[in-house]
Amino acid sequence: MRVFVTGVTGQVGTEIVAELNRRAQQRLRGPALDIIAPEESVLDIADRDAVLAAIGTVEPDVVIHPAAWTAVDACEADPDRAYRVNCLGTRFVAEAARLVGAHVCYLSTDYVFDGTSPRPYLEWDDPNPLSVYGRSKLGGERELDPGHTIVRTAWVNGRTGANMVKTVLALAEPGRTLRFVDDQLGARPRRPTLLPGWSTSRSAGMPASSMSPTRARRPGTDSPASSFASRASIRDW
């Protein structure tokens, strides 16, 4: 199976390529894997001709598409770039995949919702993005064909790139009080949810409790809810 991956220098893309390579080398399960993973410097997804040429030449079976402009606050300042990369870029990826009959798996975000639900979101809840970034990611979803895969994830903390865990680790020092905006609730998974190779708080050598400076137990569930990420954060955490 030939797999084409976008955004391979990002948090998610890096881990996807590593996991695919691990499976390809170990032939863990399924068919033999052929992985094509161009960096942004090689393939700008906002360049339609380049995307059509790259995917058309490779003729993958699957396109995994995490590439996006994820700088949430910067998207507000430059909506043209946000829509160009996140909507049009995804349009071009979907168009190229359609021409070769490839399945697209698109990484999306909880920012497609407005955050007012009193309960955890379901796939069928109506989106209502409040930010340019959220609207641009929802626009990207709408560029896909029926039957393609959309993964709406949140609070990605990979080994590469910037994320909240790394920020906390950088700021943490004995006796220091860390302050966070607490306007967002999320369920901290007990184990990695996207990829088996992702480090958890434990495997990163950090006690699980230190991941969330403030924690509350969500009523009616067993899962701890943490409140360390903010919609005002500078990236899509």
Ligand SMILES: NC(=O)c1ccc[n+]([C@@H]2O[C@H](COP(=O)([O-])OP(=O)(O)OC[C@H]3O[C@@H](n4cnc5c(N)ncnc54)[C@H](OP(=O)(O)O)[C@@H]3O)[C@@H](O)[C@H]2O)c1
């Ligand atoms: N991080 C989160 O907490 C989070 C939460 C929910 C959803 N998501 C979604 O998950 C996906 C992956 O997130 P992430 O954290 O891995 O993002 P990331 O670390 O910011 O990586 C984004 C990747 O996209 C690439 N990229 C940006 N513009 C591009 C362009 N015009 N052409 C080609 N590649 C381009 C970047 O390349 P350069 O590094 O070279 O710019 C980078 O490799 C995104 O779609 C995001 O919307 C992320």
